[in-house]
Amino acid sequence: MATMETTPLHGQADWVLRAYQTHGRPAWAPVVIKLGYTVMHILEGQVVEEPPRSYHIFLFTLGHFLHQASRRQAISTVLLIAGVYGYDICFAGRLERQLVAFCNYPVETALNSGNGFDMIVDVLLAHFPIDEEPSSDVEGVGENGNFGGIPASTDAVKELAVVKYERGGDVREESCIICFEEFDEGVEVTRMPCKHAFHGGCLTRWLERSHACPLCRHAIPASADP
Template sequence: MAMHTATMETPLSDGHAEWVLRAYQRDGTTASQPSSAPVVIKFGYTVMHFLEDRLVEERPRPYHTFVFTLGDFLHQESRRRAISTVLLGAGAYDYDICFRWQLERHLVPFCDDPVEMAFNLGNGIEMFVDVLLMYFPSDEEDSLDVDGAGGDGDFGGIPASTDAVKELAVVKYERGGDVREESCIICFEELEEGVEVTRMPCKHAFHGGCLTRWLESSHVCPLCRHAIPASADP
């Protein structure tokens, strides 16, 4: 069984969400090509509710496990794409959408040292992301932030306008064509030759149904956060 070395822990906080990031080098996983070494990310939640002057913890949930290669983490663009895949797959949007953006901003640079060390040693990495979510009676009101962006003004849980969604381009996917993606980052399924995909103004494309559901919760691109017109305030 792989041994763990070079433990790194980074406690961070953002309002009602807190998280601890841990990265371990995996001895015994030396790869012939360093970029092919595995990067295993385990994402777990602990959810607490403040009810009637006491804290109630939800039933513990199993880790969501994601497997990449070290090559996916060597460059900032592919690393952000991998981390976005983790946060989407782990259901971060099912909770407070604002904390996800802050977590991504911390997680991307956190990987710098573990990735460099793993590449030099030819080892894999095992990473744990442990999130504590605290829900208070005022959470619903707090989530209606005037910026809708958790303090940064460019990301938040504001749905896209119906008219803007209708105006998105629908094209057929062809390998080697104008669509750069090979899979839909929302559902993680590969794009099949000839299937119709919906494309954002930033040119990122997704399955039409997947993107429509996404835009019902957020008016920004899942990959690059390019914004389209948002729905009117209620």
């Protein structure tokens, strides 16, 4: 069984991609894509995470993924039917491009073995309508796209929970999306009030520039200093 994972950060959304080799008839070599997503939004000034949506399941054959054009068409169909384009078309476009590139290794492995593969896509969407979107200081982006966030207060950073990472435990992330390194079993990670966890050092450096969570933009108290 071959497994690949990545957790990139793209503004208001992030995702985890996994590919597993499956055994099947070489002549058919099925490719199964399972896509599920969770939406976070603003409700009365608070970030609320909806229950995870059920997986959308799509069945293709390996032939759909041998050429870039047909592979892109298959993935575009998946995102369209799953409704991902309805949240942010720019985000959906980035996800589509990464999925196309991500398939390179599973497709090559499947061709060499004569088997198919399953691909699981878990997406977290931070959906903030324009009239509810947090201010630019929470977003951490100033004019011309430069970083312009407000640092978190020292006291607020000290109060953040520090927990041990265990596979299958309370920490839902498997890697730190600030440095993109996987968490080692038993390592201490720092968790924001929104429950997103990061390497302590990575998060401290982030909060020195912005008091908002790197994933969902949930804000903790800001520093009074300019």
